[in-house]
Amino acid sequence: MKKLVFILSLAFIVGACGDKKSQKENKEETTGKLSGTIKVDGSSTVFPITEAVAEEFRAVQPDVKVTVGVSGTGGGFKKFSRGETNLSNASRPIKEKEIAACKENNINYLELEVAYDGLAVLVNPENDWVDSFTIEELKKIWEPAAQGVIMKWNQIRPEWPNEEIHLFGPGVASGTYDYFTEAIVGKSGSSRGDFTASEDDHVLVQGIAGDKFALGFFGLAYYTENKDKLTLIGVHNGEEVIKPTLETVSNGTYKPLSRPLFVYVNSTSVKSKEVVEFVNFYIDNSGELSKDVGYIPLPSELYVQQKENFKNFVENNQ
Structure with missing residues (x-):
């Protein structure tokens, strides 16, 4: 049985607070007011974390519609591999057949860990x-x-x-x-x-x-x-x-x-500012929000690499 530590290849970082300006002022200076729709589907286990993040995100970007479905990890990857969703919740790593389906449809992705369960x-x-x-x-x-x-x-x-x-x-x-x-x-x-x-x-x-x-x-x-x-x-x-x-x-x-829990991000999706902003928001808040809904945050030292990985992923897919 693989131990948990063997699959801790990626991690999140809890974001810094920045200056003492209001959240709204900071948001306007960095990204401005955003709109659009973000589609997430997949694991019912990861759903409470993603839904909690989405609810908080709606408070700062009310014109962005975030929908979070529950079709199971396998069902979520089917939609994700067809390009029907921006993010996929998963309570296990992606399987070889799902990787192949993504490749067939030219779907590249980044795996992000969000919490332990x-x-x-x-x-x-x-x-x-x-x-x-x-x-x-x-x-x-x-x-x-x-x-x-x-x-x-x-x-x-x-x-x-x-x-x-x-x-x-x-x-x-x-x-x-x-x-x-x-x-x-x-x-x-x-x-x-x-x-x-x-x-x-x-x-x-x-x-x-x-x-x-x-x-x-x-x-x-x-x-x-x-x-x-x-x-x-x-x-x-x-x-x-x-x-x-x-x-x-x-x-x-x-x-x-x-076990660890995951969110997968579609490379095409990070061309949209609202998706990039949502994933960054997810990274910055998933530790605290995972505790609120009954999960265990990742160790803080593992968050650093995850933040950097996403930054590089966005730059390589713009």
Whole structure:
């Protein structure tokens, strides 16, 4: 399993505040009042960060329309590779087949990391028998061979109830699904098929919250939003049981279910001033806003290179 540090090739920087002039005055001096439409689609996991950035951006550039869709990481890359979106939210790195699709349509791009996320393993609050899982137990539940075979809780541990396990998880187009299956099952996109799947994490929250015998997984931020409806379960990392928190995700002890989150920028799009301004705004604010919506900011030293990478990307594609 690749460790989180191996994929920290890019990072953001939190921008400097500048002089003491008002934000509006600074904005007018640098870019002026902008207009246009910016289209973003992709990961439901990254959506809360991008939507928070978009909301703040609308306050300083009200004539720029920013739309943020949710079609899953895979669905977002399909649109991105066809040139239908300016930015693509992704909860995993772009795949070879998606890179090929971009090349076929002459779409060049820059990958930007925006935050860290821990995948949360959840049960219903009425579940009083599960206190933790091992990786082996999660694999036993979710691997393809489990379909039609591992159906009850007591098949995982004999002392657990003789009741059916009702599984909930992201759809197969989701980067969260890809990451979970790679980390737990050992192969991205490989799992049993008899579970309730949705690209909308709120649907998964409702399903688990309404079923005593439910078990599911999704991004940590959606647990944070709904902690009164769900119970977060710790995962044994080989040494001890760890639950995902800001500290355990950022220091790598919540393994193997910690990961970076990404936004991809289309090279053609940076010819538009409003897109450049939005991405710069994203870089300057994603650290703080990611915390606000339940994610973990990148280390500050990794932000510096990311800012420089985007500056060079813009200059090379003007």
